Amino acid sequence: MPSPEPAQLAAALPTGRLLTDPAKMAPYRWDRALDPDAGTPIAVLCAKTTADVQAGVRWAAQHGIPVIPRGAGSGLSGGSSAIDGCLMITVDEMTAIEIDPLTRMATVEPGALNAHVKQAAAAHGLWYPPDPSSFEFCSIGGNVATNAGGLCCVKYGVTTDYVLGMTVVLADGSVVELGGPRLKDVAGLSLTKLFIGSEGTLGIITKVLLRLVPAQRPPATLVATFARLDDATQTVVDITSAMRPSMLEFMDKPTINAVEDVTKMGLDRDAEAMLIVQSDEPAGHAAVEIAQITAICEKNSATEVFDTDDVETGEQFVVARRMAIPAVERKGSLLLEDVGVPVPRLGDLVRGIAQIAQRRDILIAVLAHAGDGNTHPLLVFDPSDAGQSERAHTAYGEVMDLAIGLGGTITGEHGVGRLKKPWLGDYLGPDVLALNQRIKKALDPAGIMNPGAMLD
Amino acid sequence: MPSPEPAQLAAALPTGRLLTDPAKMAPYRWDRALDPDAGTPIAVLCAKTTADVQAGVRWAAQHGIPVIPRGAGSGLSGGSSAIDGCLMITVDEMTAIEIDPLTRMATVEPGALNAHVKQAAAAHGLWYPPDPSSFEFCSIGGNVATNAGGLCCVKYGVTTDYVLGMTVVLADGSVVELGGPRLKDVAGLSLTKLFIGSEGTLGIITKVLLRLVPAQRPPATLVATFARLDDATQTVVDITSAMRPSMLEFMDKPTINAVEDVTKMGLDRDAEAMLIVQSDEPAGHAAVEIAQITAICEKNSATEVFDTDDVETGEQFVVARRMAIPAVERKGSLLLEDVGVPVPRLGDLVRGIAQIAQRRDILIAVLAHAGDGNTHPLLVFDPSDAGQSERAHTAYGEVMDLAIGLGGTITGEHGVGRLKKPWLGDYLGPDVLALNQRIKKALDPAGIMNPGAMLD
Known part of the structure; x- marks a missing residue:
């Protein structure tokens, strides 16, 4: 299909948030997997707010443009590689972190680095355990999107064990709040959990509510x-x-x-x-x-x-x-x-x-x-x-x-992305793969959210 | 619609697994919520195997009969109340428990009582933490279906934190294996997590793989x-x-x-x-x-x-x-x-x-x-x-x-069931409620799985 003019989207955004210059877009084409097959976006949206993300997804939905969400770009499975003609939405400038020491919770924008969340928590004697080796340069949004693990997870669990809620921009550009500051909550399907590890295929996470624990004892x-x-x-x-x-x-x-x-x-x-x-x-x-x-x-x-x-x-x-x-x-x-x-x-x-x-x-x-x-x-x-x-x-x-x-998985913590997708069916089997696709289709019927990552 | 003859289903099952005598079915009409509006099933299937459950769901799917899954019947929100003309499938006789002390995992059938899982684990110096007050008479299947909590959850988390995998009979009678004995696994959407807390609205859990931890220290x-x-x-x-x-x-x-x-x-x-x-x-x-x-x-x-x-x-x-x-x-x-x-x-x-x-x-x-x-x-x-x-x-x-x-939830650990359903929309808001319904429709398009519980 002929590419629509990104100018229309640029006009709907504050000045400077949409890159269309190929040189400026280049750094956003690859994540750390350095996929040689990465394509070229028609534009890169440097979102600063949920509304920016929403404007981008709405425009993409209207024109049937694929959307690739991106955090710190530290992904190792090519989940954030550009594809030709996509709108890349990067949230790496959305980095706010708020700690509530009374309830031991952190409200975090997706571009905040894991290390910065740890630091902000530590300032209150608190700890955010999940610790990918890349914790100094990976972002919470990506951690949640891949259900990232790390070294301390053997005792303290993975990202999903610490996420209480999130704000998500869905494939039609609508915004939903899932979960919240409630330590136990079983009202409705476990949608928060479903979005964790969904690798941007169901929506774009624009805010996360994390559970913190008291500081770890010196090991x-x-x-x-x-x-x-x-x-x-x-x-x-x-x-x-x-x-x-x-x-x-x-x-x-x-x-x-x-x-x-x-x-x-x-x-x-x-x-x-x-x-x-x-x-x-x-x-x-x-x-x-x-x-x-x-x-x-x-x-x-x-x-x-x-x-x-x-x-x-x-x-x-x-x-x-x-x-x-x-x-x-x-x-x-x-x-x-x-x-x-x-x-x-x-x-x-x-x-x-x-x-x-x-x-x-x-x-x-x-x-x-x-x-x-x-x-x-x-x-x-x-x-x-x-x-x-x-x-x-x-x-x-x-x-x-x-x-x-050996009864194992093709990916324990990095995600399927584009690099491991060919093996997902072998691992899950056709029935469970089909179940994945039914969920995907229910939430993103036009298939614009991170197409080619994890699922076809 | 006119009720089809349950005899056809009885013939597809081993002898004695299908009850149609109203007196024998009576104890299965209510769970512990004692819903005065409970209906009358056309039959109660006392499943002993996944194949029994599968036969029941297939028959129900073929005839458009609503299916109500039931474990120990200890639910407090009416999630297992009978509705008129339903097929009640009870798994309370599926009670096998196998412990693997090497990997600290338990393979458990859904009718096994929480207390019995704890006992089986304790025999190996291990512990299954989630402890609803009803732990002596509630079943693991129901615990998983409601993402049950309990007293120790304040430190040790709720049911979802201990479930690694499950066998589920879907609404079309097909069987899928979700998750498995892998402590970290991010391949595909988090379907295991989605089924936890789904209150039988997406399928019937017929086996669960639980993570155990070393015995708790004396408090x-x-x-x-x-x-x-x-x-x-x-x-x-x-x-x-x-x-x-x-x-x-x-x-x-x-x-x-x-x-x-x-x-x-x-x-x-x-x-x-x-x-x-x-x-x-x-x-x-x-x-x-x-x-x-x-x-x-x-x-x-x-x-x-x-x-x-x-x-x-x-x-x-x-x-x-x-x-x-x-x-x-x-x-x-x-x-x-x-x-x-x-x-x-x-x-x-x-x-x-x-x-x-x-x-x-x-x-x-x-x-x-x-x-x-x-x-x-x-x-x-x-x-x-x-x-x-x-x-x-x-x-x-x-x-x-x-x-x-007050920013709280309508149910922290019992589930929405039939009693709390009228408040679910007020709590979630119309957008998140609609998202729940999209998932439900994707996995149970005919709406036969536990209709009237949690979602309409």
């Missing part, structure tokens, strides 16, 4: 290395079936080495696996928990076990873990996986990934939020090497097939 | 009485803004007296309010928390504060609290409310309810899961007194109107 940290992979994964099973650590992270040998290359902190380059575990139980009890974890590691032939109740020393290992993705990224372009399996299948998954890496002759570094079976295989490739790129993309799919075969 | 208990209501509600605000007790319950004067009538345990009949608070922090730390709570109570002029770390002594107060509903029930028939408000509005709600009680000249006893603002006003009336019954029903609606006016 004690344990680091253990293993000469055999199976010993490390058995340790994970033994720990998670016995207690609830506040963090339980895994790095394989390629990851350990990539991190050591950057940090020179003295990690054991020969170790097949390393676990980073934290306990935030009250003082005294954390020591008991750390002692139990130490015993489990030793029973499983850990080559070294180190623990500290010094918060800064512990944090250095967490920073090392968070640095894993940028560290591996120095070795080439990445395809970033986030498949998850039931915890007892973690060893099978990691071993299977190593076989895929060998078969496809590419480097795959695996790190994991091991405590909930959620892994991040990082597939490294040189985009200028066509053969290697192709092998990496083949491996990317094979990792998802492997996870499905 | 310390504090009981405080107050001569002024405002002091008690201010205490609730002060406690919840400063810490996370594992229980924070409230009883008003009529409730205290009704419980004392039955238990003769020496409760202060003159107190305007009583709080029962628990801390399950590790030993030592619980004492610190209890000391903080004591200080808050004393600051707010509590007339008496008693605490104990003896679990049995503490449990006596919890049992007294759980006995509140049956104790008040001795005074007459009940209309059981479960309105909730933001915690700082608790005092306004309780005061407003007392005004309604006075204006309508009926007894309203108020107990509350105070820590999350979720109250249970119990409206007492004599059903043989037409005027009093009418006043009680008027007051029932006025309590919901009051809650809505």
Whole structure:
């Protein structure tokens, strides 16, 4: 169809909120997945208010223009990649955060960074737990749209566990308020929960009400290395079936080495696996928990076990873990996986990934939020090497097939986006996929909301 | 329309699973809401398997017969009341429970009682937290269908926080598996969450996968009485803004007296309010928390504060609290409310309810899961007194109107059912109500699943 003039939309908005200059629009074409197939928007709306978003969606609905919502652009599954002829609506300038310490709630605009919400909460002695590794540069809107996870989720749950309500602009441009400041509320269908993780396919979230909890206690940290992979994964099973650590992270040998290359902190380059575990139980009890974890590691032939109740020393290992993705990224372009399996299948998954890496002759570094079976295989490739790129993309799919075969999911916390969509049907099966499509069609009959992401 | 012969359905089922004898069907006409408008089913299907449920729904779908799903029949909003000409499908004989201690998960059939799930988990040192006061006689299927809450939810969350997956028979008789044994999973829309709290309007849940946690630590208990209501509600605000007790319950004067009538345990009949608070922090730390709570109570002029770390002594107060509903029930028939408000509005709600009680000249006893603002006003009336019954029903609606006016919800944990449906639109507003109806229509276009409950 011929593109309508965005000038009409620009006129309905305050000055300067609509970009149509290709150079100015360019940075908005890709999210962090750097999808080579990203298209070109006809305009980018830099929304500052719900009304701006509403004006954009109304105009798009009127003209049948696809709308791509965008937060901080840190998505790893291409959920915010532009498609040709779309209206990109970015909420990255909607960053207000209000804390109510009395009810322990935060009212947050979607462009506010996760880290800024944490800081604002901390100023009142409060804590917003969900902590994607990207917490310093990912936004709450994207966190909610993907039901983002993170490191502390093994004990404290994921984004959906902290969202009490939201404002959403629906596909017809109408605005609804879902949920609200009520800790228990079962009146009507769980629509708030439905929009969490919907990846912009049902509407655009323009405000979120979050539940906060009292500040986390300073954690004690344990680091253990293993000469055999199976010993490390058995340790994970033994720990998670016995207690609830506040963090339980895994790095394989390629990851350990990539991190050591950057940090020179003295990690054991020969170790097949390393676990980073934290306990935030009250003082005294954390020591008991750390002692139990130490015993489990030793029973499983850990080559070294180190623990500290010094918060800064512990944090250095967490920073090392968070640095894993940028560290591996120095070795080439990445395809970033986030498949998850039931915890007892973690060893099978990691071993299977190593076989895929060998078969496809590419480097795959695996790190994991091991405590909930959620892994991040990082597939490294040189985009200028066509053969290697192709092998990496083949491996990317094979990792998802492997996870499905092990009773796992194709995405634990990043979302389906455009990159993982081809596998969604294999994972869900045709019946559940059809159920997804029925919901999508009910809320977005014209299919203008983020088409091509998650669902067709 | 003329009723089709249930014999055709009976033939498709194993012998004895379909009741059509009015005397045998009678106990299935009402749930615990005892809706006087309950109708008469054409048949009651006592399902033992998912296939039985499927056969029933298929037959109903084919003939356009309304289907009413039923678990233990303990619902308080009339969500399982029969309507004339319906097929009642009861899953109360589907009671299997399997625990996997390695992954801390329970696979549970919907008719299993909450208490039995707790017991099965406890046998492995594990805990299923959600604890409606009716936990000894309510079923997991109903808990999931209403997103049931309870007493420990103030710290441990509600049913939805513990459901990882489910098997559902949809309105066309097809069966889908939603979610599964994956602690993080964001592939596709959050359909598991959508079915939780859907009150049988979207399908019938025939199996549930629950997340368990390590056993709760033995709690310390504090009981405080107050001569002024405002002091008690201010205490609730002060406690919840400063810490996370594992229980924070409230009883008003009529409730205290009704419980004392039955238990003769020496409760202060003159107190305007009583709080029962628990801390399950590790030993030592619980004492610190209890000391903080004591200080808050004393600051707010509590007339008496008693605490104990003896679990049995503490449990006596919890049992007294759980006995509140049956104790008040001795005074007459009940209309059981479960309105909730933001915690700082608790005092306004309780005061407003007392005004309604006075204006309508009926007894309203108020107990509350105070820590999350979720109250249970119990409206007492004599059903043989037409005027009093009418006043009680008027007051029932006025309590919901009051809650809505205070930014609260019409139902915090019981569900909308048939009794609260007339207020759902007032609470949600027409736009969100319409959104609910769009989802309902997408999944149950013929409207056969529990028609008249929650949605029209």
